[in-house]
Structures are given as structure tokens and as C-alpha cells.
Amino acid sequence: MGEQGERTSLEALTAADVMTAAPLTCSTFSTVLEAVMIFRDADCGAVPILEEGKPVAVLTDRDVALALPEFPNLVDRQVSAIMSPGVVAVAPTDSLAHVCDVLRTEAVRRLLVVDAAGRLLGIIGWSDIAPVLSDRMMGRVVTEVVVPS
Secondary structure, three states: OOHHHHHHHHHHOEHHHHOEEOOOOEEOOOEHHHHHHHHHHOOOOEEEEEEOOEEEEEEEHHHHHHHOOOOOOHHHOEHHHOOOEOOOEEOOOOEHHHHHHHHHHHOOOEEEEEOOOOOEEEEEEHHHHHHHOOHHHHHHHHHHHHOOO
16 A cells, blocks of 8 residues: 555544553552552553543653652652653544654654543553554654654
8 A cells, every 4th residue: 555545544543443442540649659550550651640530641651760769769659749741632533644643743652532521531652553554654653753853
């Protein structure tokens, strides 16, 4: 399939088609240990952080690793102490082509799927997208995110 044909098929799929629905979450008051338990139990590297039911951040296993030297009692700290506020989100009806564009332009490795009221519906990471992209298209998206110009 040519690039134009692949782009057309990416327009047919939506964020809802590829997202991991209803991911496990933490609140801003959850401890880092609670988030780490989710990393382990859900075999994931990112946990959406909710405040009043809406996502305000995504805590990653890398955030935890980088916070270790600063906080000797890290496991007892609230995730709000080490999270980077802000999320990149798309709507469930957004096309996969749009999702890839957002990943590229925002230079992020994962994004959240939220409804019109801002409630979390799912999360999209590389492992969700890779099965539906050609190697060439995946290479372009990854290169633009990992090695920003």
C-alpha cells in the first residue's frame, strides 16, 4: 500500500479503535508506591493522574526513577510531588492520522483520550499504534518524536 493509501486507512481508524480503554489511574494524593504497583500489575510504564475525576498529568516510570535521588522516602510521597503537570489529549472520534500528527507535533510518547467533558476514556502509546502502521510510517512518527528537529 502506498503512503496515500495508508494515510486513507489511518483516517478510517479512530483513537477509540486503538486506545487502551479505562486505564488504571491514581489521584494527585496517591503515593508513588501506589503508582509503582500499577506499573507492575498492569505491565505499563505510565499512569494517568486524576484530580476531581479529570486527568491533570501522566506519571511515568521514568519520572519515578529520576526522582529517586531527590527523595529518599519516595514510596511514601504523593505523586503530585514528582509529576509533571499537563496532558496531551485527543477525542475518541479523532482519526488515527490525527493521533499520529499530535504525537509528532507535541513530541510525546503517549497521549490520553478524553470525552467532551474532559473525562478519561483511554490512553494511547506506541504499542497501541504500531500494529496498524507500516514500518515506514512508524519510523517517521518515531523519528519526529524521539529526535525532534
